[in-house]
Amino acid sequence: MDVIFTIVSRNYAAQAATLMESVASAEPAARRVVVATDGPIPALERLAEVIEAASLDLPYAAMSVYYDALELNTAVKPYVFQHFLTQPGVGSATYLDPDIFVFRPLARVRQGLERAQLVLTPHLTKPLLGSAMPNDHAILRSGSYNLGFCSARAEPKVVDLMAWWADRCEFDCRVDLKAGLFTDQRWMDLAPGFVERFAALRDPGLNLAYWNLEGRVLAKGRGGWSVDGAPLSVTMLPRARASTSSRRSISARFWSNSPQSAEASRLFSNTRSICSDFSWRASRRDSCARASPRGAVAPGRGAIKRRLRNPLPEGEGGCEAAG
Numbered sequence: 001m002d003v004i005f006t007i008v009s010r011n012y013a014a015q016a017a018t019l020m021e022s023v024a025s026a027e028p029a030a031r032r033v034v035v036a037t038d039g040p041i042p043a044l045e046r047l048a049e050v051i052e053a054a055s056l057d058l059p060y061a062a063m064s065v066y067y068d069a070l071e072l073n074t075a076v077k078p079y080v081f082q083h084f085l086t087q088p089g090v091g092s093a094t095y096l097d098p099d100i101f102v103f104r105p106l107a108r109v110r111q112g113l114e115r116a117q118l119v120l121t122p123h124l125t126k127p128l129l130g131s132a133m134p135n136d137h138a139i140l141r142s143g144s145y146n147l148g149f150c151s152a153r154a155e156p157k158v159v160d161l162m163a164w165w166a167d168r169c170e171f172d173c174r175v176d177l178k179a180g181l182f183t184d185q186r187w188m189d190l191a192p193g194f195v196e197r198f199a200a201l202r203d204p205g206l207n208l209a210y211w212n213l214e215g216r217v218l219a220k221g222r223g224g225w226s227v228d229g230a231p232l233s234v235t236m237l238p239r240a241r242a243s244t245s246s247r248r249s250i251s252a253r254f255w256s257n258s259p260q261s262a263e264a265s266r267l268f269s270n271t272r273s274i275c276s277d278f279s280w281r282a283s284r285r286d287s288c289a290r291a292s293p294r295g296a297v298a299p300g301r302g303a304i305k306r307r308l309r310n311p312l313p314e315g316e317g318g319c320e321a322a323g
Helices: 010-025 061-066 069-075 077-085 107-115 136-142 156-169 244-255 260-266 280-285 302-309 318-322
Strands: 003-009 031-034 048-054 091-098 100-102 119-120 150-154 199-202 218-221 224-227 233-237
Touching: 003 010, 003 069, 003 077, 010 031, 010 100, 061 069, 069 077, 077 091, 077 150, 107 119, 107 150, 107 199, 136 280, 150 156, 218 260
Parallel strands: 003 031, 003 091, 031 048, 119 199
Antiparallel strands: 091 150, 100 233, 119 150, 218 224
8 A cells, every 4th residue: 555644624633643653553664644624733744744635636715615624524535535546656545534543554455455446344244233323224324335444546447436526525525414415425335336346345353433343242362452353453443522412322332231342441441542642632622724724714614504505595696696
């Protein structure tokens, strides 16, 4: 893998630092890149190359008005893939969410890239039982694949896919479940049909997260953590700033009655201290979009964002009514 990158706002600098430190240990030969969506993050430059999203070839100013921080960070992803996959000497690019930790070399991802142009991981490899959230229906609305991971080869078919994905994400990368949209993920449900060779990596050690912990067996041995007997390579760290409702939902399904809750707690217990030299309190104070890099405007929120997504009815003022 030539490039491993993530995309963050400044309030996720601690997570990005943790990710990049883990990548440096597991994949030292890879080019590590952090794409910053709301201005420079100098503190990360010792761990990775830092690129401002506003400097890439994308309609950043318009997108930053239209989207909130979560949506913007996911919307720029296909543009970043285009940027790297068209660079001379780059054979592949891999995206990882900032709240991921890499325990081991990504050998199985590398093997996937040897046989496929696009490599993704499914959210689930077995049904979620019962009615607690998240359930199968919630995952269905979010998308079949977890786009917190995506690996792609630098081939024309893939570059074409990324161009299509970027076009869809320009203004349709929002959280709008009624419209069948959930950031960038739902679009990529179609991706396997757009490339000649596709790999869905179902290895439980590559995509451990709270939503698929149910029914899996976690164990800690001399060689490190394993999931269902497979070495744990990639896990998504629980979000310390998750909402109360989210924490309650996760607890109801996974932590309260699961026989694996003790092992999961052991695995995730050091989430805060793992965040390298960055403190959670500092990263929380450094909220996103304090500045407007390169003349762009801050990510839209509240009434502005809703107004942009819900244009005036025909004949009620605005540019369309003026002809």
